[in-house]
Each structure stands twice: as structure tokens, then as C-alpha cells.
Amino acid sequence: MWEETVKIEGPYNFDLALQRQSIDPLNDVHSELRLINIPIYEPEAEVVSVQAIGTTDDPCFIIKGKNNQTKVQVIERVYVIFQWNVTLHQINDHFRQTSLKDIFTLNRGTPIILDFSPYNCLVKCIIHQQLNMKFAMALTEDFVHTYGFEQDGVWFYPSPERVAKIEIEELRSMKFSQRKAEYLIGLSKLIASGELNLQELASKSDEEVTKTLVKIRGIGPWTAQNFLMFGLGRPNLFPLADIGIQNAIKKLFNLEKKPTYEEMENFSQEWHPYLSYASLYLWRSIETAE
Incomplete structure (x- = not known):
């Protein structure tokens, strides 16, 4: 058994991230403990727990695993999955100057979490x-x-x-x-x-x-x-064909019908180079309303 404490730069709202992860019934989320148990596939199958013990502005986590031989690789993978190397305050500051400022204020520090493989x-x-x-x-x-x-x-x-x-x-x-x-x-x-x-x-x-x-x-x-x-954590993707994003934009801008691709392109110009985060927060805006 091994245990590692990790501190990262805030803001990083693990509780809102877990809320989104809990939508998938295959995920082993324990919101009351601020903990998720995740499957690690490489170099071998292993279950690792990630638990928040800090705050949104001062994020700190405890990672626990079983195999000391794979500890370094597992921690590296956890960093990637939870995008701990991404500076969210820079992204948040960018969106405070855009039409998504209210959504980003409400969901401040929500990270993109990757699929487990x-x-x-x-x-x-x-x-x-x-x-x-x-x-x-x-x-x-x-x-x-x-x-x-x-x-x-x-x-x-x-x-x-x-x-x-x-x-x-x-x-x-x-x-x-x-x-x-x-x-x-x-x-x-x-x-x-x-x-x-x-x-x-x-x-x-x-x-x-x-x-x-x-x-x-x-x-x-x-x-x-x-x-x-x-899958790869790229920061600037905006799937125009996604129905959820279309619905979120329709709601945000009080449109009578779903936006056209051209309208979506126009709305999203000011969201570059972080379109992936615009997508995530737009999804969040309708998930939390349902």
C-alpha cells in the first residue's frame, strides 16, 4: 500500500468535478467523502483512490494505491486524468471577459476530467x-x-x-x-x-x-x-454537432430555436483558445438546471 499527498495550484473545484463524474453509473464516486475510486489500466489493472482534503483555492489531495512498483506511473496518470497541470485561474480570467462570465463564476474551478483510458x-x-x-x-x-x-x-x-x-x-x-x-x-x-x-x-x-x-x-x-x-485533454475543441452545447447556447442567448453552426462559430470566437472549457461549462449550465 502507498499514499501520496499532492498540492496543486487553484482554483480547482473537486466537488463540482465529482458531481459531473457521478452522472455516469460506472464511476465509483463518494461525494460525501470527496473521493473517487478510479481504474488504472497501465502498466497493470489497479484501483486507485483520489480524495480531496483542500479547498477550491488551495487544492490538496490524497492518492492511495496498492502496488509500490507502479506508484510513479500511477501518479503520473492521475495527474493527466484530473488535469492537475492545467492552470485554471488563467482560463477563468479569460472567460470573465466573455459572454460566459456568469457560467464560469457559478462553476469556478471546474476542471475537465479525462476518461480513464x-x-x-x-x-x-x-x-x-x-x-x-x-x-x-x-x-x-x-x-x-x-x-x-x-x-x-x-x-x-x-x-x-x-x-x-x-x-x-x-x-x-x-x-x-x-x-x-x-x-x-x-x-x-x-x-x-x-x-x-x-x-x-x-x-x-x-x-x-x-x-x-x-x-x-x-x-x-x-x-x-x-x-x-x-481522451487526450486538448484545450480548444468545440463540437458544433453536440446537442447539449446547442441547447446550452440557445438557453444562454435566449434564442427562439437552436443555433446554426454559423451562429455557434460567431458566439465562440471570443472563447478561443479554450473552447474545450467553454464546451464543458456550457454542458454544466444545463446539467445543473435539470
């Missing part, structure tokens, strides 16, 4: 395509419970190698569409064979990543942008 991110994006949130969450949960595994009370997504061997009919029986089943299995086969290396994508530009991913059947711009944002 890049592969998980793509799987979740493909499953969620063109589905309402409730059904998408239920379908993802069913998929992980069927093909993934549980360790110390935390669920791990199945590996690409495992998913590559699933028969399409199995997923169809779980309410996957024919195409979505094909997309998921096809993607997993590319990764399992080494034809697609997600770790290598991390060193490429947003444009190069997008160009690589959209060649894959079942991955379009929306999925590529979500992967860049929540």
Missing part, C-alpha cells in the same frame, strides 16, 4: 452516438458489466482484444444497432492488431488525430472532437 473514451463515444443520455448510459453500463471486469468495487472496461472477439449478434441482443456493433468491434480489431495505436495519437496535433480517426468506420468529427477533449 483513451480506448474507453472512444468506446463510450461510439455507444453514445445519436442516443439520449439515459439510454446511452444504461447501454454502456450493460456492455461493461457483460464484457469488462470488476476489481475492488470498481468496473474496468473490456480490452480491445476482448471486444474484437465479440460476435455482432451478441451486441445486437443487448440492443446495439447492427452498425454500432460493427463500429465497436471493427475499432477494437484495429487496436488489437496494432493498426491503430492510441498512445501514438497523444503526440500528434488535433488535425492529425482527427484525420486518423475519421478514416475509421463509425468515427466522425463529433467522436474525434470528444476523443481529443476527454
Whole structure:
């Protein structure tokens, strides 16, 4: 067993971050303890707990793991997942001068938290395509419970190698569409064979990543942008096709109907170079209202 205390620069509102993480039923969130148990996939499967003991302006965390041999790699991964190297006060100051100032004041210090592995991110994006949130969450949960595994009370997504061997009919029986089943299995086969290396994508530009991913059947711009944002932590993505963002902009600017892509582009000009944070806070603005 090991334990590490980490202090980072504020603002960083872990409580609001956990509130968003708790939307996903697969996440092991304990809001009253200000704690989340997360699955670490590399270099080996391990459950690690991350608990806040500081404040939004003076953030401090305790990380606990079991394997001393992998401690350094695990802490590095936790830093990436929770984006502890991102300076949120600079981002917050930027948005205080924009039309999103009220939303950023209300949700001050809310970070982007990455999916626990890049592969998980793509799987979740493909499953969620063109589905309402409730059904998408239920379908993802069913998929992980069927093909993934549980360790110390935390669920791990199945590996690409495992998913590559699933028969399409199995997923169809779980309410996957024919195409979505094909997309998921096809993607997993590319990764399992080494034809697609997600770790290598991390060193490429947003444009190069997008160009690589959209060649894959079942991955379009929306999925590529979500992967860049929540798989790799890129700061300047604004998925125009996202219904949630469209609804949030409609509400924020009191529009009679959903904005056009051109209107969204115009609204977002002043939000560069932190469009990913504009996206997150716009999502937050409608999540907290529901």
C-alpha cells in the first residue's frame, strides 16, 4: 500500500468535478467523502483512490494505491486524468471577459476530467452516438458489466482484444444497432492488431488525430472532437454537432430555436483558445438546471 499527498495550484473545484463524474453509473464516486475510486489500466489493472482534503483555492489531495512498483506511473496518470497541470485561474480570467462570465463564476474551478483510458473514451463515444443520455448510459453500463471486469468495487472496461472477439449478434441482443456493433468491434480489431495505436495519437496535433480517426468506420468529427477533449485533454475543441452545447447556447442567448453552426462559430470566437472549457461549462449550465 502507498499514499501520496499532492498540492496543486487553484482554483480547482473537486466537488463540482465529482458531481459531473457521478452522472455516469460506472464511476465509483463518494461525494460525501470527496473521493473517487478510479481504474488504472497501465502498466497493470489497479484501483486507485483520489480524495480531496483542500479547498477550491488551495487544492490538496490524497492518492492511495496498492502496488509500490507502479506508484510513479500511477501518479503520473492521475495527474493527466484530473488535469492537475492545467492552470485554471488563467482560463477563468479569460472567460470573465466573455459572454460566459456568469457560467464560469457559478462553476469556478471546474476542471475537465479525462476518461480513464483513451480506448474507453472512444468506446463510450461510439455507444453514445445519436442516443439520449439515459439510454446511452444504461447501454454502456450493460456492455461493461457483460464484457469488462470488476476489481475492488470498481468496473474496468473490456480490452480491445476482448471486444474484437465479440460476435455482432451478441451486441445486437443487448440492443446495439447492427452498425454500432460493427463500429465497436471493427475499432477494437484495429487496436488489437496494432493498426491503430492510441498512445501514438497523444503526440500528434488535433488535425492529425482527427484525420486518423475519421478514416475509421463509425468515427466522425463529433467522436474525434470528444476523443481529443476527454481522451487526450486538448484545450480548444468545440463540437458544433453536440446537442447539449446547442441547447446550452440557445438557453444562454435566449434564442427562439437552436443555433446554426454559423451562429455557434460567431458566439465562440471570443472563447478561443479554450473552447474545450467553454464546451464543458456550457454542458454544466444545463446539467445543473435539470
